[in-house]
Amino acid sequence: DGGITQSPKYLFRKEGQNVTLSCEQNLNHDAMYWYRQDPGQGLRLIYYSQIVNDFQKGDIAEGYSVSREKKESFPLTVTSAQKNPTAFYLCASSLPGRKETQYFGPGTRLLVL
Amino acid sequence: GEDVEQSLFLSVREGDSSVINCTYTDSSSTYLYWYKQEPGAGLQLLTYIFSNMDMKQDQRLTVLLNKKDKHLSLRIADTQTGDSAIYFCAESIEGGSYIPTFGRGTSLIVHP
Numbered sequence: 001d002g003g004i005t006q007s008p009k010y011l012f013r014k015e016g017q018n019v020t021l022s023c024e025q026n027l028n029h030d031a032m033y034w035y036r037q038d039p040g041q042g043l044r045l046i047y048y049s050q051i052v053n054d055f056q057k058g059d060i061a062e063g064y065s066v067s068r069e070k071k072e073s074f075p076l077t078v079t080s081a082q083k084n085p086t087a088f089y090l091c092a093s094s095l096p097g098r099k100e101t102q103y104f105g106p107g108t109r110l111l112v113l
Numbered sequence: 114g115e116d117v118e119q120s121l122f123l124s125v126r127e128g129d130s131s132v133i134n135c136t137y138t139d140s141s142s143t144y145l146y147w148y149k150q151e152p153g154a155g156l157q158l159l160t161y162i163f164s165n166m167d168m169k170q171d172q173r174l175t176v177l178l179n180k181k182d183k184h185l186s187l188r189i190a191d192t193q194t195g196d197s198a199i200y201f202c203a204e205s206i207e208g209g210s211y212i213p214t215f216g217r218g219t220s221l222i223v224h225p
Contacts, residue, residue: 040121041217042218043201043215048212101158104148104157106154106155107153107154109153
């Protein structure tokens with residue numbers, strides 16, 4: 001069964017703590033993306049990677065970091081510099097190119113204690 | 114620049130048709146997408162249309178594109194309670210990174 005998995009489903013962060021959200025895909029997609037979703041807002045792009053060992057900042061990259069050491073994996077770290085991290089985080093992947101649609105994971109909800 | 118606009122809410126009665134509207138600003142050749150998000154879940158692609166098409170139909174779903182007005186609509190025939198979700202319009206620009214720009218989403222509420 002091909003798809004994208006995200007873990008954990010819920011994550012709690014204490015003040016000053018870094019947390020890492022996992023995203024794994026077995027679709028053999030080159031491109032992977034991280035989005036943040038807040039109530040009443042659309043999806044805002046945090047980071048994306050179009051190939052292994054390369055990634056680019058999206059619209060709201062401040063306070064976040066990523067790595068892309070393997071094609072299948074694109075973890076997102078929410079650092080202590082991100083002052084308002086409570087949100088729903090969505091990972092997606094796609095083949096490169098304009099008509100290649102994105103496939104989304106089930107999401108991780110991050111809450112601050 | 115890229116901007117995708119949608120109304121935030123739509124309420125319909127079960128069995129009626131729903132029409133969700135979207136406007137976009139970029140005039141380049143583009144793909145336009147409709148995604149569905151159920152509560153607490155990721156986004157699921159429903160359908161997409163290229164900007165040289167006017168209409169696309171897939172079972173209960175009909176997508177209409179008015180290029181002159183940069184207006185896209187999604188019609189759901191015979192709306193069911195299972196159609197209650199947030200519907201996102203998205204646009205992918207020719208010649209750019211092809212990363213879609215999403216609207217804020219329209220919450221469709223289906224009541225008996």
